Amino acid sequence: ALIDAELWDDRAEEAVRLCDEGLQHDPDEAELLYRKFRALRKLGREQDALEAARLASAASPEDRKLYRTVKRLEADEMKNKLAVWYRYEDFDQDLDAWHEAGVQVSRKFRWGTLIGRGTQAWRFGDSGQQFEVDAYPRLPGRMYMYLNVGASGSSLFPDYRYGAELYKNFSGGWEGSAGAFRLHFDSTTAKLYTGSVGKYWNNWWFSLRPTLSDREPDDSLSWRFSGRRYLGDREDYLGFSVGTGTRPEQDFLTGFENQLTSGRFQVELQKRIIGRWIVKGSAGMREQEFLTSGTRDSWFVRAGMEWWF
Numbered sequence: 527a528l529i530d531a532e533l534w535d536d537r538a539e540e541a542v543r544l545c546d547e548g549l550q551h552d553p554d555e556a557e558l559l560y561r562k563f564r565a566l567r568k569l570g571r572e573q574d575a576l577e578a579a580r581l582a583s584a585a586s587p588e589d590r591k592l593y594r595t596v597k598r599l600e601a602d603e604m605k606n607k608l609a610v611w612y613r614y615e616d617f618d619q620d621l622d623a624w625h626e627a628g629v630q631v632s633r634k635f636r637w638g639t640l641i642g643r644g645t646q647a648w649r650f651g652d653s654g655q656q657f658e659v660d661a662y663p664r665l666p667g668r669m670y671m672y673l674n675v676g677a678s679g680s681s682l683f684p685d686y687r688y689g690a691e692l693y694k695n696f697s698g699g700w701e702g703s704a705g706a707f708r709l710h711f712d713s714t715t716a717k718l719y720t721g722s723v724g725k726y727w728n729n730w731w732f733s734l735r736p737t738l739s740d741r742e743p744d745d746s747l748s749w750r751f752s753g754r755r756y757l758g759d760r761e762d763y764l765g766f767s768v769g770t771g772t773r774p775e776q777d778f779l780t781g782f783e784n785q786l787t788s789g790r791f792q793v794e795l796q797k798r799i800i801g802r803w804i805v806k807g808s809a810g811m812r813e814q815e816f817l818t819s820g821t822r823d824s825w826f827v828r829a830g831m832e833w834w835f
Contacts, residue, residue, distance in 0.1 A: 611830030654680020
């Protein structure tokens with residue numbers, strides 16, 4: 527009870543000391559080992575926390591929740607991740623369905639995470655590839671950045687693209703960001719200015735993101751509101767997003783001009799299975815309005831899997 531009180535009062539170092547005192551009398555006490563694991567995680571001592579969790583699981587092998595915790599922590603210690611996905615979109619008009627598949631490899635370094643990604647798309651009876659590199663460097667002052675550069679030799683994607691966004695974590699579970707991106711096509715350049723305001727509340731995360739698009743013949747503005755409900759693990763969540771506006775980024779890639787407004791709704795689910803494996807899926811619909819053809823509705827699904835190693 528005293529250890530719990532120290533944990534509730536965010537006095538993790540004192541909680542570790544009390545755990546060690548109790549473990550001197552009973553080294554295999556699972557409840558003490560579990561509380562030591564919690565205290566060590568609060569202190570950011572991930573390796574020591576993993577060892578305490580392993581000892582707690584060995585002392586209480588029938589505890590499946592503790593077993594899954596150990597597997598999750600072991601997966602978090604992995605530095606590499608391989609991801610694959612497939613996306614399908616069908617339209618209500620006389621337009622062939624769009625297909626997209628991709629593969630992504632990422633690695634964690636001391637300074638942050640580096641990601642390489644390749645995407646293959648099939649649209650308008652044509653196919654093309656895009657290759658991108660992302661980076662998430664950590665910065666002082668509870669800040670980090672998102673950096674992106676990409677290139678393609680296909681008309682289905684920009685010839686090349688690049689951009690950056692700076693994120694800042696504030697007290698009270700708030701987060702803000704601001705960034706800019708450029709997409710270069712054969713005959714024009716699209717400039718995107720974006721940012722976000724996010725809030726963590728209990729097991730929820732909410733985000734509002736506007737995007738200002740600068741491309742001839744005029745500018746346009748779109749909005750997206752997102753939410754996620756975490757299900758006991760940062761890799762397990764159920765989410766949704768709602769978007770509206772004119773010419774969001776994905777619609778720069780379609781080749782259609784004179785677009786008026788666009789609306790989009792999506793739900794998503796991500797779940798960790800067997801420690802290192804993560805499955806994810808999403809589904810949604812969108813409506814686009816054009817001067818020449820009225821509205822065009824579509825629905826889409828996306829499925830993927832990640833493996834940590």
